[in-house]
Amino acid sequence: xxALLLDEVSVRWGDVVVLxxxxxxLDARTIAVxxxxxxxxxxxxxxxxxLTPATRGTVRVxxxxxxxxxxxxxxxxxxVFSNPDAQIIMPTVAEDVAFxxxxxxxxxxxxxxxxxxxxxxxxxxxxxxxxxxxxSGGQKQLLALCGAFVRxxxxxxxxxxxxxxDARNARRVTGHLLGKGxxxxxxxxxxxxxxxxxxxVVFIQDGTIAAIGDPAPVVAAYEAHLAC
Amino acid sequence: MLSLYRAGYSPWHxxxxxxxxxxxxxxxxxxxxxxxxxxxxxxxxxxxxxxxAVPGIGLRELRRQLVAVRWAIGxxxxxxxxxxxxxxxxxxxxxxxxxxxxxxxxxxxxxxxALLDALERGLKPLDHLGVDxxxxxxxxxxTITxxxxxxxxxxxxxxxxxxxxxxxxxRHFAMPFLVVALKHADALGDALTxxxxx
Numbered sequence: 001x002x003a004l005l006l007d008e009v010s011v012r013w014g015d016v017v018v019l020x021x022x023x024x025x026l027d028a029r030t031i032a033v034x035x036x037x038x039x040x041x042x043x044x045x046x047x048x049x050x051l052t053p054a055t056r057g058t059v060r061v062x063x064x065x066x067x068x069x070x071x072x073x074x075x076x077x078x079x080v081f082s083n084p085d086a087q088i089i090m091p092t093v094a095e096d097v098a099f100x101x102x103x104x105x106x107x108x109x110x111x112x113x114x115x116x117x118x119x120x121x122x123x124x125x126x127x128x129x130x131x132x133x134x135x136s137g138g139q140k141q142l143l144a145l146c147g148a149f150v151r152x153x154x155x156x157x158x159x160x161x162x163x164x165x166d167a168r169n170a171r172r173v174t175g176h177l178l179g180k181g182x183x184x185x186x187x188x189x190x191x192x193x194x195x196x197x198x199x200x201v202v203f204i205q206d207g208t209i210a211a212i213g214d215p216a217p218v219v220a221a222y223e224a225h226l227a228c
Numbered sequence: 229m230l231s232l233y234r235a236g237y238s239p240w241h242x243x244x245x246x247x248x249x250x251x252x253x254x255x256x257x258x259x260x261x262x263x264x265x266x267x268x269x270x271x272x273x274x275x276x277x278x279x280x281a282v283p284g285i286g287l288r289e290l291r292r293q294l295v296a297v298r299w300a301i302g303x304x305x306x307x308x309x310x311x312x313x314x315x316x317x318x319x320x321x322x323x324x325x326x327x328x329x330x331x332x333x334x335x336x337x338x339x340x341x342a343l344l345d346a347l348e349r350g351l352k353p354l355d356h357l358g359v360d361x362x363x364x365x366x367x368x369x370x371t372i373t374x375x376x377x378x379x380x381x382x383x384x385x386x387x388x389x390x391x392x393x394x395x396x397x398x399r400h401f402a403m404p405f406l407v408v409a410l411k412h413a414d415a416l417g418d419a420l421t422x423x424x425x426x
Contacts, residue, residue: 051418079422086415089423091233091373095341102344103424129235133377147423 001063002027003155003184004048009057011043011207018043020207022057028200030178030185032215034192034222035204041188042159044204048186049079049157062154075104078148082160084140085133093135093143094119094128100147118150122176138169145176149183159188192219232335238284240337245346252334255279256327269322276326279333289336293329301325344369366425374416381408 002025011019019040035041046052047059050066050073059066064073078100081087090096097118101111119125122142127135132143141161148156158177162170170191177185178197187198195201201218203211203225211221235241240248259275262268280290294301304324308317335343344365351361385405386396394400 049422051421074421074424079418081415081418081422083415085377086412087419089370089373089416089419091340095339098341100423133380151424 001060003062004031004186005058005060006047006054007058009047009054009059011040011047011052012055018207019047019054022207022209024202024209024212026200026202026212028198030187030198030200032195032198032201033186033188033204034190034195034201034219035210036226039204040207041204044202045079045157045159045186045188048155049077050074051079075151076154078151078153078156080141080144080148080156080158080161082163084137084144084164087144087147088132088140091131091133092128093124093130093132096132096143097124097146097150100150104151114150114152118146121149122146136169137164138166138172141165141169141173142176145173149176153183155184155186157186157188160190161187162189162191162194192223195219232332233339234289234336236284236337238282238337240279240282240333241284243337245334245338245342246349248338249334249346249350252331256331259323259327259330262323264316264319264323266319269319269326272323272326276329279330285333285337290329293332293336294325296332297325297328300328340369340373366420370416370420377412378409381405381412384408 004024004026006022006024009019009022010017022044033041033044043052047054047066048061050061050070053067061073062076064076066073088096090099094115098111098115101114104111106114116125119128122145124139124142124146127139132140135143141164145161156177161177162173165173174194174197177187178194185198187194189195196215196219198215200213201211201215202209203218203222205225210225211218243251255275259272262272277287277290280287280293301321301324305317305321308320312320338346347365347368348361351359351364354361354364382401382405385401385408389396389400389404
């Protein structure tokens with residue numbers, strides 16, 4: 001079975017159809033989702049992440065049904081959003097990272113080890129005791145990534161994670177997301193160069209999949225659409 | 229962001245969150261029950277000084293905490309002065325000030341994560357009533373930590389209004405602030421769900 005499987009999936013909010021009969025089977029390690037604002041990209045990511053239920057159709061993420069296996073899905077899937085401010089839950093950097101492991105039944109020492117290792121990996125170990133809300137935008141987004149990766153997820157879903165960042169910080173964040181690791185990545189982005197670096201690209205237009213496949217032709221199709 | 233905790237190695241820091249909370253409650257209750265007549269308030273002040281005069285915290289921190297609660301002390305003093313006169317006002321204000329700075333030691337010397345754990349343990353008796361103590365503890369902690377975030381959002385709304393030349397006033401402020409706050413709450417809910425909170 002493919003890692004991400006959507007079969008005839010629709011999402012409707014009142015009278016508005018946000019996604020319409022989306023069917024796809026995605027198995028690449030890194031997948032980019034591109035499309036215009038309001039096309040349904042974020043809803044696609046939220047369905048995969050189990051944050052938004054499908055109104056109709058079947059969804060399987062890593063073999064799990066997000067509606068029925070929500071708790072198991074949460075343990076295997078991590079999400080990063082565009083606004084770093086809204087992802088901070090605890091007051092200090094280290095506590096915020098540790099919060100991600102609260103619901104995991106791990107020994108206290110193992111949790112400490114994982115938090116320390118994650119802080120070091122994302123270069124936040126020097127500011128572990130700083131107030132999380134006083135960090136720069138780039139540091140906050142690195143903290144959000146750190147909070148996601150400390151759980152050692154099988155799949156990371158990132159919804160425009162570089163939208164608020166300058167070029168340097170955007171590069172650092174994407175470096176971590178696309179870097180070597182055992183995790184799969186579903187990346188919603190407007191950055192077409194970034195999309196080209198993924199293994200597979202999904203182009204969503206008006207709530208349906210307009211193109212899907214290797215990055216070069218799909219990005220070209222999107223650029224052609226933008227030129228119209 | 230409300231980040232009162234200061235890392236350190238004082239005796240207060242070394243004390244576990246639960247026993248520390250209980251001890252501080254006992255001290256604050258004791259201070260509150262001291263007689264209004266002198267030397268009751270002097271004893272209250274001495275206890276507050278004694279709580280801070282330990283290695284790793286110090287009287288400089290006590291001064292900082294007093295500055296932080298100056299408005300509460302001022303309001304208490306003003307109210308007492310009007311209704312009770314200078315003597316009782318000084319005595320009561322000293323007791324209230326002492327109680328406030330002593331209770332601040334809990335947040336000052338305990339990481340929020342440890343507070344959350346202690347709260348969850350403390351709420352265990354509520355299990356019999358079907359109360360989800362993990363959720364209650366989280367609600368309390370998130371509420372406390374989000375207050376300054378709301379203050380920042382309010383500031384952002386006022387700035388945006390000033391930039392557009394909108395007149396100051398509650399009517400023009402309330403609606404956009406509510407919208408921004410609810411949007412933030414939505415995003416925070418997503419972040420909590422994504423981090424495994426049911």
